[in-house]
Amino acid sequence: MVGTLIDGKAADMRVAMASVAARAGRVNEDFTGAVPAGAVLVDGAGIPGAEALCHHGVAWYASRLGAALLALLASGRARGLRELLAEAIERVTDAHRGSCAVADPIGPSATVAMLRLSGGVLEHLVLGDAFLVLDRPDGAPIVVTDPREVVISSAYVPALEAAGQGTEAYQRILNDLRAHRNAPGGFWLAKDDPRAAREAVTGSRPIAELSGAVLLSNGAARLADEFKTGWPEVLAVLASDGPAEIIRRVRQAEARHAVRPDDATIIHCTGLGEA
Structure with a gap:
């Protein structure tokens, strides 16, 4: 399976990431990354014909938006996640406003999931059908999506x-x-209008109540959302075998049910708040 698996440490959390394109030879239009302050996942979306409106493409949009969000998280600016997302959308839109039809309805867009660790609290945001799952010691995860x-x-x-x-x-x-x-x-999706960020689903939870957090593109979340593997089982597999194994199982289920593959991306954060 072609993809990436990165293990590292971001301040008080350990991070494992995996991202695989829908098919071999196809550009992966997802983006994920982490900084000491948090983590970001962007799932790019495009409509056939958009290439004539934006020559940069969906993957460019997703990576630029993700990089802007990571930079804003790393800056430590005391602003809400919706405000950070609005600024990131505006930055990316400004970067190609002069060369592309940014306001056209079928131009590049993206769903977003992000989290931030701040003062003993995990803040989270989801815009669109990305997923964020908060793992709790009692085995009853909190699933956030739009x-x-x-x-x-x-x-x-x-x-x-x-x-x-x-x-x-x-x-x-x-x-x-x-x-x-x-x-x-x-x-609502991230696209050209920063006001879309106002519609994001947000929340927060004390870090002490959590054992981990997972961000998933909808292509990776299929294992639970579409193919009905329970979230506790998904989290157990993540803990034992990592995110690449979840994506492998997604591909198996897609083949079994004759479902067209999608880009699949996961970032698994554990050790929240550990010194």
Whole structure:
């Protein structure tokens, strides 16, 4: 399996990361990284035809957004995670505003999950269908995600299937679905408008109550979210065999259920608050 596995130590937490592209030879459009203050996962999203609007591409957008978030976390600035995400979106948008159609609805976008350790508290943020799982000693993990895109998209599936791909009706329905992106009553992603960060799901938890935290792209979270392996089992496998094993099992399940593979990325943080 082609991918990366990095083990290291970031201040008071130990970090293990794995990231694998959907298919061999395909660019991985996920990004993940950690600094002493926290960790970030960005899952890039693109729509066919976007290359004509932004020559940089989805992977560029995801990596630039992730790098900006890591830099802001490392800066130690006393601002909320939503504010940091808004600034990062603005920085990346400014970096290609002059050369790309940044406001076009089908331009590059991304979902985001991030955490920050601060004063004995773990703060977290999720925008879009990325996942953050807080592991607790009692074996009852807290799972954080933003289901709005999944819920809205699911409502359109019957009409899309009935219309048939390639038809005018299919395209009309698809355009209607896309109109919900970053719109009131719809679903929200990181794209060109920093105001999307206001819609992120946020929270905090005392570090003393946690034994670890995991950030997952939706492609990696499939093992629990789609293929119904329980989160306690996923966390146990992470603890014993690491994130690469979770991705290996995701690929096995995708093959077994004839599901199209997706980029899969995990960052597993343990030893929270240890000296």
